[in-house]
Amino acid sequence: xxxxxxxxxxxxxxxxxxxxxxxxxxxxxxxxxxxxxxxxxxxxxxxxxxxxxxxxxxxxxxxxxxxxxxxxxxxxxxxxxxxxxxxxxxxxxxxxxxxxxxxxxxxxxxxxxxxxxxxxxxxxxxxxxxxxxxxxxxxxxxxxxxxxxxxxxxxxxxxxxxxxxxxxxxxxxxxxxxxxxxxxxxxxxxxx
Ligand SMILES: CC(C)(COP(=O)(O)OP(=O)(O)OC[C@H]1O[C@@H](n2cnc3c(N)ncnc32)[C@H](O)[C@@H]1OP(=O)(O)O)[C@@H](O)C(=O)NCCC(=O)NCCS
Numbered sequence: 001x002x003x004x005x006x007x008x009x010x011x012x013x014x015x016x017x018x019x020x021x022x023x024x025x026x027x028x029x030x031x032x033x034x035x036x037x038x039x040x041x042x043x044x045x046x047x048x049x050x051x052x053x054x055x056x057x058x059x060x061x062x063x064x065x066x067x068x069x070x071x072x073x074x075x076x077x078x079x080x081x082x083x084x085x086x087x088x089x090x091x092x093x094x095x096x097x098x099x100x101x102x103x104x105x106x107x108x109x110x111x112x113x114x115x116x117x118x119x120x121x122x123x124x125x126x127x128x129x130x131x132x133x134x135x136x137x138x139x140x141x142x143x144x145x146x147x148x149x150x151x152x153x154x155x156x157x158x159x160x161x162x163x164x165x166x167x168x169x170x171x172x173x174x175x176x177x178x179x180x181x182x183x184x185x186x187x188x189x190x191x192x
Pocket of ligand 1: 029030032033094095096097101102103104105106107108109130131132135136137138139140141
């Protein structure tokens with residue numbers, strides 16, 4: 001369990017299945033995640049069975065639950081995947097599931113804590129991500145967490161009847177360490 005200002009990142013559990021299913025099939029959220037096809041309970045359970053057991057070095061990925069550090073409410077998931085031992089880099093993915101919980105600082109905080117894990121626990125050197133050009137909220141959250149825009153794949157996303165650019169961002173360990181040097185934390189455990 002690693003803490004930010006507002007969130008705690010903890011292991012994903014099979015008991016999170018119903019919490020995930022509550023908002024996963026919501027177009028307002030899924031349209032930002034590439035294909036937004038309906039996902040069955042069975043498919044989600046099969047995914048969760050694997051995701052709860054990922055080993056970052058063996059499987060090249062890790063998925064953690066994001067929860068409000070005070071209320072313990074489940075907010076979504078954040079992941080590192082495509083973890084490369086050779087190049088010490090990985091891709092970041094995140095989804096805050098309920099629209100009502102978006103725009104409240106949870107995403108930025110969860111990204112910062114996952115960067116902290118990537119750089120201070122896994123020893124990565126760079127972390128990158130992609131976001132659709134219409135995801136202004138995501139772009140702003142990533143910038144606040146320290147990511148920089150580095151380019152675009154043109155017309156790489158098809159959503160709502162049109163092609164959109166897919167924008168790339170990244171952050172280097174040296175840049176993250178300017179704000180969070182060894183020995184620092186993003187946040188502290190909740191006192192409640
Ligand atoms: C993207 C996501 C992780 C961001 O997390 P979040 O908790 O909603 O974002 P935060 O509150 O930390 O920060 C959002 C910032 O964008 C701003 N913002 C919100 N809506 C916006 C919009 N429509 N356009 C531009 N900026 C917007 C907020 O004001 C805030 O910036 P500020 O602090 O300078 O005011 C979250 O919204 C989410 O999971 N969305 C759905 C799935 C998704 O997009 N996943 C990422 C795919 S790349």
